[in-house]
Amino acid sequence: EPEVTQTPSHQVTQMGQEVILRCVPISNHLYFYWYRQILGQKVEFLVSFYNNEISEKSEIFDDQFSVERPDGSNFTLKIRSTKLEDSAMYFCASSDRGSVETQYFGPGTRLLVL
Amino acid sequence: RKEVEQDPGPFNVPEGATVAFNCTYSNSASQSFFWYRQDCRKEPKLLMSVYSSGNEDGRFTAQLNRASQYISLLIRDSKLSDSATYLCVVNRGFGNEKLTFGTGTRLTIIP
Numbered sequence: 001e002p003e004v005t006q007t008p009s010h011q012v013t014q015m016g017q018e019v020i021l022r023c024v025p026i027s028n029h030l031y032f033y034w035y036r037q038i039l040g041q042k043v044e045f046l047v048s049f050y051n052n053e054i055s056e057k058s059e060i061f062d063d064q065f066s067v068e069r070p071d072g073s074n075f076t077l078k079i080r081s082t083k084l085e086d087s088a089m090y091f092c093a094s095s096d097r098g099s100v101e102t103q104y105f106g107p108g109t110r111l112l113v114l
Numbered sequence: 115r116k117e118v119e120q121d122p123g124p125f126n127v128p129e130g131a132t133v134a135f136n137c138t139y140s141n142s143a144s145q146s147f148f149w150y151r152q153d154c155r156k157e158p159k160l161l162m163s164v165y166s167s168g169n170e171d172g173r174f175t176a177q178l179n180r181a182s183q184y185i186s187l188l189i190r191d192s193k194l195s196d197s198a199t200y201l202c203v204v205n206r207g208f209g210n211e212k213l214t215f216g217t218g219t220r221l222t223i224i225p
Contacts, residue, residue: 033212043158043201045212056212091157103213105157 002026004106006092012112013082021077021109023092032075033093033103034067036060043091049075082113115140118216120202126222131192135219137185137202147178149187150201152218158201161187189221197223 005024013019025032034046048055049067066078075094079086089110095103120137127133139147147164162169164176164185175188185202202216 035213042217043152043213043215045214048212058212089155103160105159107157110155 002104004092004094004104006090006106006109008109009107010110010112012114015084015113016081019079019082019111021079021090021092021111023075023077023094023106024073025075025092025094026096026104027073029094029096029104031055031095031103032067032069033095034077035091035093035105036088037091037108038085038088046077046090079111082111084113087111087113116216117141117214118202118204120216120219122217122219124220124222126224127192128224129192129194132188132190133192133221134189135187135200135202135221137187137216139183139185139202139204139214141204141206141214142180142183144183144204144206146205146207147185148203148205148213149174149176149185150203150215152199152201154199158203158215161200192221192223194223194225197221 007022032049035043037043045058047057047061047067064080068076089108091108092106093103118139149161150158151161152158162171162176164178166178168177173190177186199218199220201218204214205211
């Protein structure tokens with residue numbers, strides 16, 4: 001069964017440092033998403049991406065965040081200057097028809113900002 | 115009011131019991147509804163969609179009441195492997211729209 005993969009599985013960084021979280025969506029999928037989950041809290045939408053541009057973003061997704069699809073296979077989330085409150089699990093998801101029935105989640109990257 | 119509200123639990127039930135979860139949502143324009151399952155420190159996985167007519171998948175039954183903005187999930191003959199957090203998820207559209215998650219209800223099945 002095809003799956004979304006994410007690297008790294010864990011990332012520890014110092015406050016103020018830049019981090020890039022990587023995702024490889026399922027190969028024929030066209031819609032891509034990032035969500036985050038702070039420990040003990042709910043899963044929150046960050047951003048959706050289609051046709052090389054952002055479709056929608058939440059209020060969490062401020063100027064410190066950016067997304068990119070650099071090479072047709074990877075989908076990245078960059079946090080320019082990490083804050084303590086950015087510590088969370090970050091999930092990438094992808095879908096083919098833009099239907100939630102086919103929105104597959106990756107295993108996540110656990111980010112810890114010290 | 116929270117967009118999607120669930121009883122956080124925990125629910126501790128004996129193996130073989132029937133357990134029911136409820137969820138309410140605030141946006142009356144929401145179009146699609148789902149239950150996801152999340153195991154500890156893992157990604158959410160789609161358990162089932164919820165249709166207006168109600169739907170069943172094996173031991174799992176989901177119901178939607180649009181008038182009351184209420185969604186339910188019933189698990190019959192619970193197994194140890196059902197232990198997980200159950201997430202109520204709402205989508206305002208049918209297409210590539212964002213998913214709005216509830217905080218989840220933690221279920222533990224006791225042998």
